[in-house]
Amino acid sequence: MAKNKKLWAGRFKSGTDTTVEQFTTSLHFDKRLYRYDIIGSIAHVQMLANCKIISGRESNQIVRGLQEILKEFETGKFKFNPTDEDIHMSIEKQLKEKIGVPAGKMHTARSRNDQVILDLRLYLRDVVKDLDRLIKELQTAFINLAEKNRSIIMPGFTHLQHAQPVLFSHHLLAYFEMFDRDHDRLNEIYQRINIMPLGAGALAGTSFPIDRNNVARQLGFPAISKNSIDTVSDRDFVIEFLSCAAITMLHLSRFAEELVLWSTTEFGFIEIADAFCTGSSIMPQKKNPDVAELLRGKTGRVYGNLIALLTILKGLPLSYNRDLQEDKEPLFDTIDTLTSSLTVLTKMLPGIKVNKDRMRLMAELGYSIATDIADYLTKKGIPFRQAHEIVGKLVRYCEANQKALDELPFEVFNQFSPLFAKDIYQVFDIQQSIDSRDIPGGTATRQVKLAIAKAKRRIKKN
Amino acid sequence: MAKNKKLWAGRFKSGTDTTVEQFTTSLHFDKRLYRYDIIGSIAHVQMLANCKIISGRESNQIVRGLQEILKEFETGKFKFNPTDEDIHMSIEKQLKEKIGVPAGKMHTARSRNDQVILDLRLYLRDVVKDLDRLIKELQTAFINLAEKNRSIIMPGFTHLQHAQPVLFSHHLLAYFEMFDRDHDRLNEIYQRINIMPLGAGALAGTSFPIDRNNVARQLGFPAISKNSIDTVSDRDFVIEFLSCAAITMLHLSRFAEELVLWSTTEFGFIEIADAFCTGSSIMPQKKNPDVAELLRGKTGRVYGNLIALLTILKGLPLSYNRDLQEDKEPLFDTIDTLTSSLTVLTKMLPGIKVNKDRMRLMAELGYSIATDIADYLTKKGIPFRQAHEIVGKLVRYCEANQKALDELPFEVFNQFSPLFAKDIYQVFDIQQSIDSRDIPGGTATRQVKLAIAKAKRRIKKN
Amino acid sequence: MAKNKKLWAGRFKSGTDTTVEQFTTSLHFDKRLYRYDIIGSIAHVQMLANCKIISGRESNQIVRGLQEILKEFETGKFKFNPTDEDIHMSIEKQLKEKIGVPAGKMHTARSRNDQVILDLRLYLRDVVKDLDRLIKELQTAFINLAEKNRSIIMPGFTHLQHAQPVLFSHHLLAYFEMFDRDHDRLNEIYQRINIMPLGAGALAGTSFPIDRNNVARQLGFPAISKNSIDTVSDRDFVIEFLSCAAITMLHLSRFAEELVLWSTTEFGFIEIADAFCTGSSIMPQKKNPDVAELLRGKTGRVYGNLIALLTILKGLPLSYNRDLQEDKEPLFDTIDTLTSSLTVLTKMLPGIKVNKDRMRLMAELGYSIATDIADYLTKKGIPFRQAHEIVGKLVRYCEANQKALDELPFEVFNQFSPLFAKDIYQVFDIQQSIDSRDIPGGTATRQVKLAIAKAKRRIKKN
Amino acid sequence: MAKNKKLWAGRFKSGTDTTVEQFTTSLHFDKRLYRYDIIGSIAHVQMLANCKIISGRESNQIVRGLQEILKEFETGKFKFNPTDEDIHMSIEKQLKEKIGVPAGKMHTARSRNDQVILDLRLYLRDVVKDLDRLIKELQTAFINLAEKNRSIIMPGFTHLQHAQPVLFSHHLLAYFEMFDRDHDRLNEIYQRINIMPLGAGALAGTSFPIDRNNVARQLGFPAISKNSIDTVSDRDFVIEFLSCAAITMLHLSRFAEELVLWSTTEFGFIEIADAFCTGSSIMPQKKNPDVAELLRGKTGRVYGNLIALLTILKGLPLSYNRDLQEDKEPLFDTIDTLTSSLTVLTKMLPGIKVNKDRMRLMAELGYSIATDIADYLTKKGIPFRQAHEIVGKLVRYCEANQKALDELPFEVFNQFSPLFAKDIYQVFDIQQSIDSRDIPGGTATRQVKLAIAKAKRRIKKN
DSSP states (O other): OOOSOOTTGGGOSSOOOHHHHHHHOOHHHHGGGHHHHHHHHHHHHHHHHHTTSSOHHHHHHHHHHHHHHHHHHHTTOOOOOTTOSSHHHHHHHHHHHHHOGGGGGTTTTOOHHHHHHHHHHHHHHHHHHHHHHHHHHHHHHHHHHHHHTTTOEEEEEETTEEEEEEEHHHHHHHHHHHHHHHHHHHHHHHHHHOEEOTTOTTTTOOSSOOOHHHHHHHTTOSEEOSOHHHHHHOOHHHHHHHHHHHHHHHHHHHHHHHHHHHTSTTTOOEEOOGGGOBOOSSOTTOOBOHHHHHHHHHHHHHHHHHHHHHHHHTTOOSSOOGGGGGGHHHHHHHHHHHHHHHHHHHHHGGGOEEOHHHHHHHHHSTTTTHHHHHHHHHHTTSOHHHHHHHHHHHHHHHHHHTOOGGGSOHHHHHHHOTTOOGGGGGGGOHHHHHHHOOSTTSOSHHHHHHHHHHHHHHHHHO | OOOSOOTTGGGOSSOOOHHHHHHHOOHHHHGGGHHHHHHHHHHHHHHHHHTTSSOHHHHHHHHHHHHHHHHHHHTTOOOOOTTOSSHHHHHHHHHHHHHOGGGGGTTTTOOHHHHHHHHHHHHHHHHHHHHHHHHHHHHHHHHHHHHHTTTOEEEEEETTEEEEEEEHHHHHHHHHHHHHHHHHHHHHHHHHHOEEOTTOTTTTOOSSOOOHHHHHHHHTOSEEOSOHHHHHHOOHHHHHHHHHHHHHHHHHHHHHHHHHHHTSTTTOOEEOOGGGOBOOSSOTTOOBOHHHHHHHHHHHHHHHHHHHHHHHHTTOOSSOOGGGGGGHHHHHHHHHHHHHHHHHHHHHGGGOEEOHHHHHHHHHSTTTTHHHHHHHHHHTTSOHHHHHHHHHHHHHHHHHHTOOGGGSOHHHHHHHOTTOOGGGGGGGOHHHHHHHOOSTTSOSHHHHHHHHHHHHHHHHHO | OOOSOOTTGGGOSSOOOHHHHHHHOOHHHHGGGHHHHHHHHHHHHHHHHHTTSSOHHHHHHHHHHHHHHHHHHHTTOOOOOTTOSSHHHHHHHHHHHHHOGGGGGTTTTOOHHHHHHHHHHHHHHHHHHHHHHHHHHHHHHHHHHHHHTTTOEEEEEETTEEEEEEEHHHHHHHHHHHHHHHHHHHHHHHHHHOEEOTTOTTTTOOSSOOOHHHHHHHHTOSEEOSOHHHHHHOOHHHHHHHHHHHHHHHHHHHHHHHHHHHTSTTTOOEEOOGGGOBOOSSOTTOOBOHHHHHHHHHHHHHHHHHHHHHHHHTTOOSSOOGGGGGGHHHHHHHHHHHHHHHHHHHHHGGGOEEOHHHHHHHHHSTTTTHHHHHHHHHHTTSOHHHHHHHHHHHHHHHHHHTOOGGGSOHHHHHHHOTTOOGGGGGGGOHHHHHHHOOSTTSOSHHHHHHHHHHHHHHHHHO | OOOSOOTTGGGOSSOOOHHHHHHHOOHHHHGGGHHHHHHHHHHHHHHHHHTTSSOHHHHHHHHHHHHHHHHHHHTTOOOOOTTOSSHHHHHHHHHHHHHOGGGGGTTTTOOHHHHHHHHHHHHHHHHHHHHHHHHHHHHHHHHHHHHHTTTOEEEEEETTEEEEEEEHHHHHHHHHHHHHHHHHHHHHHHHHHOEEOTTOTTTTOOSSOOOHHHHHHHHTOSEEOSOHHHHHHOOHHHHHHHHHHHHHHHHHHHHHHHHHHHTSTTTOOEEOOGGGOBOOSSOTTOOBOHHHHHHHHHHHHHHHHHHHHHHHHTTOOSSOOGGGGGGHHHHHHHHHHHHHHHHHHHHHGGGOEEOHHHHHHHHHSTTTTHHHHHHHHHHTTSOHHHHHHHHHHHHHHHHHHTOOGGGSOHHHHHHHOTTOOGGGGGGGOHHHHHHHOOSTTSOSHHHHHHHHHHHHHHHHHO
């Protein structure tokens, strides 16, 4: 049986089984909320004094005590009692040791059920701001990489087959757009995180004449929660965050996959800096794109965290149930994973060396200009579907005769369609092919320049 | 080998294997997009004429043909060729049969890659609006049920144990809040759905001088997509939708769980109308809350659909890959599930009979007034933590002596604390307990009345 | 209100709401169980007669009626009433129309709860056997492909970087092993599927003196279920099946990914037959590895199906709950997906053209022989870790001087270590490198020949 | 840049970025494998000496060094360098410090790719044995609880509605069956874990003349892996384990749900010991079934871990990729969760107090005897379906007249069917109802006694 007297133990005949203590404790993970727990308690206590629920003197004692404890945390001096149930109880007990009886007034008009949600919302507000900044930095790194390599041509892929030539910078800007949506989403869920829950009590509100808006103002919340039962039962904001994080990791995983592909000997499109690769214990020549692989792999754990929380919440009756304690580890792990993933990629991007000749060579190989030829015929008046078929047959002819399209003599072209004129050979200039896609969002140099300029302005506004 | 000549078959030496046809076809599920495919094609073709890429006469022919086809669909007369690859090819072929050669001009400056995204975005716009309306109707049903049963008292639960008495209407309004967040989310993702993708072509844009904004205006899109590669690679909006749907199902599952619980003989809180229950093949007495159980169970499939799409996208290199075709079935299944789930619950709510006496009896049982006693003591000046302990011991005493709290003689109270006065017995009035929680979001009658009034106003604004 | 009188409607005052009928019906998907439902009923009824619970005459009437119905199904003549709840009720009603009153005796001593489990177990037994055969056929196709291309050399990859040269056939046999584990797993879960549930009744057993073992014998089950409550609550065997299917799809997805990679212009390792590729609506040259992409993509839906069922079952109290009806669609979709995926890949494999020169060229490129050099030094007596470092430096030297390892003059080797002798140049023979890995499971030609021979024997035993 | 020189750094111009070190390190979690890493290395080194690849003297030095290091670990004296990449490198470096140059010979003919799989398999073998023992202990606790409360009657539930009376012990034995399947599965996957991977090298085998079977014998593996590429790429055994763990957690979650339900004031079926409950920070009366809630909630994290690994593996090309490093944390977390969950429930079960009178009262309430009446009529000769309808109407009559079935005068029965005789009132004895279900697997006392006896024998055999 446990030695550590629980603050709620009045009605219990026997202490908690130690196995149960270990099974139920959350201290080892919720301690990361210490700062928010203290800040929240200070605001709560000051409001209590303001509303004359406790005296100003008591409030001052508590606040001073909490500030000391905060300092202890920040200087690494706080002594944890591993048998404490959670960070809230740890702090309240320490406060009691510091200031004695008045510590017992801190929890007036409050329950752990609304307290933990306050802590979590305060914490997640900061997290979302940090992550949004990291996303912005990553977007900037993408813009920089695009700008630095603006005119490099690569084969554009669909089905991982050469489709049409594109600018490498245009390809990179696709990621700018993805992360921009991530930014938008983070800002939307921020609104739903930024709501003050205290006052919901255990589930029903409180009979003390508290001023919820006062606490909200102190802590910078623009709104208070609207239904006390929902307040303590709701974890939507955690799931929403995990879902956003899953999409961001998805984006990272797609780029990571491309980095891995592009770094292969076969592709040879890029080289990742030594400082961002690791070697092999057995093969002396190996230089592996581990960071990219781990970015890709870590996507799995974030998906897993999302499904964990969805599972936990499914079919859970109102209001608070202890299952909800299981929200924190998946959340914290996701935050840490996303933070380190964004950081490491942002640092890695500038050191990527682009093998421009190889990329261009591959863009010219194959038949990636075929659509341009079909467009050429279409512009001469025949339906696109017919032009498509003619060029399809041309390609089949080339394959059978092992020729490139631009090696075919004019007679051959003519055989396939009388609409071909000598100017057909101009179509084979891939730079021109690219620049012909001169519509908003297209890969033409002019459009990509515009897109980079706009991206820079957008990032400033974000 | 397949008989059905493919429109892209020019470069192929041999036809498609029939197993492959069956494996790759999407017609059996993407046919539900027919209307959007036709509407999108009409706008595209009119723009092409507008930009002089095709002639006005050709455009008119195509548009008339498409309108006829639309009518065929809507009157159930459209003849599907089951070996067609997808709805786009089905329609284009039918058009060709109708108007001949000019049909081949429809696909100018377009690819299936941007076409399918257009169809999906058009479709999902309508879906989101429909679902938002269904959510609003469900919210209204919750308000009505709450208003009808406004003053009914029930035990409020935490850990499924009696916690504090609350108004049943207050409990119902917690669901109003959940669905309101669902509404908010749907409206946010609507913004990211409502973007015109056409012009992205296969991935690089197009060399035809199209006017993307013209198409956007015709179809009521406020914006066009910004990067052609991203446009054809992106399924964020599908995942976001699935993620919102998962949260809405989660909410439904929580209420469904409560319906199941409340309908048990043991709880006896409510009775579901016969028309919303089913019986047993063997047990003649059975009346089962099947609808609630299926609402709860169907949550699983929506979670599964979300994880399906997250898995599909993970690590997928840009731009379009055929894996993306697998986005539709999970999406469509989710839409159907969510639609029928919202509908059936909205219809079921008004018929729920609330057993008000049973609820109140249970709210009075047990010790759910204990917090009020602790608050009583706290208001007399001792720290809450101390009050909590005194009441905890009182409860233990009651348990040992098999008494209810309000059966204890005053002497006993006095023994546990000299602060108890005769007015302690007033605390046992659960109506008063409820009404004492008179802070915004609390369960007091006054607050719940306000909350209902506000909910009505909010629903009007939505 | 629905017109279709329910067989359990005795205790109901009002009929079922039509929305509810649509929401709760399972007929559209469980009709695929018709054969198993009929076979199961026949066995049940014959046992009832055997145990004198019904008369032989009644039994004969019922059996004949059921056989007629089975014939109707198989000739497509069975008329479904779309408002029937499920396949069981459809058949029972049809039986009643055929033979009148005695039809009502069929359900004696049985409940839908144990009936549906019987149907599912009978069905899944057949499915597992079919899938096991398909896996075996796929394994055979892998063996054949390996044998046909036995001596082709490819670069072995770790981290998608060239690691060490291996035989292409050795690489293919890795998949043989994966599918062999799939085979093992299917056979293990078959044991847990192959259990006769009838007699569990609704949940408690039955008061009729039935003979469960008789039914088991008739239907070829080696065992009967041991606890009636567990029997109707348990869906472990479905989850196990989904979990096995998820792993098999995972294996397919890994090979699909390799097919996609190997088919790129950059890799150029293989060519997939035209009949297993599809084209583009816009790009005339495209030949896309769609089948491989869809194999990869469909993995997502099977994962989703698994998570769906896990979610459904989580926290479900005993015994039967209607949520369990949601087990069938994920299961059926998984079976169909797995069946078509295995089939299409088996058909596709023989047509894969391997570009042997390209593979070998890439295996010789780079420094994939570096481990062999380190091994060479180690065999001369220095610790492997030191040898590794020397070769690492050699590689760095080569990179800086843009040389291949085998282009280095002997002096350079000597500079890096005096242990190098002239025979070092023999190490650069990649055929010899491969054949040096002559341990069980290694890539040496001798080992791969053995492995193929053993694989053939194993497949025969399976 | 990092200070800690990597053992593979020969070919690298620059050190690893510190962000990268933190991002890629696995030491903080894979250190739990230390014992298995050392044991595996000892076996490997002794085999190397045995095969004359290194000398006996070198082998002895290494083994002695490793044994010292093992002791350091077990006495908590091992000094970790936090910048080490992983446990393998930590140990090799420490060995080098201890014994100098010969340490460099340990890694001969081995790669981290096969080494880590060996460690994982050795570890998981022990884990599976431990978990199997814990499952057995839990099964025993269920048998004991069932035996202690063997004759207690409870309402059996379907759809959480009273269905038919059952023995509480029969209900408990349903869980015995579930955990017995878990036991079976663990033993099956044990066979696939119990395979010796060393010798696969990086992916291709090794050129040293090692004896893989010697290592297998030393470490007690009955078989060696069959294909080197598969050996380093395969994580099936991890996924299988996670999948088994998910099903076991599912079982725990179902029982946890029942504990929560049964502990409600409304059900009042059981009381959980104080030592296995916790209290509330605000509500002094609360005694919450936290352990059960957490058992239910923790199911989510295990599902998440499974989906994490499935995601990681999906579409991963062969052979080893760094993504695979992400297998360990979900695995370890699952092991810890399952271990503590099984342990705490086993300890909690004996303290559960069953409220036998309440259970019986609820079993008698309602119409749970209705099937028995239908059976009664059926035994008198009318078809079950007709009997079902008659009793359905009886129930409706009772509901309308607010009567229990056994309160109806005989005349009423007779009105509904002339087959009713006076002996109908004997049917209302629920003990007899239970005992009438006297078929194998049924709830009759005789059957449950047999089932308990068999369960005891089975557990002994396991």
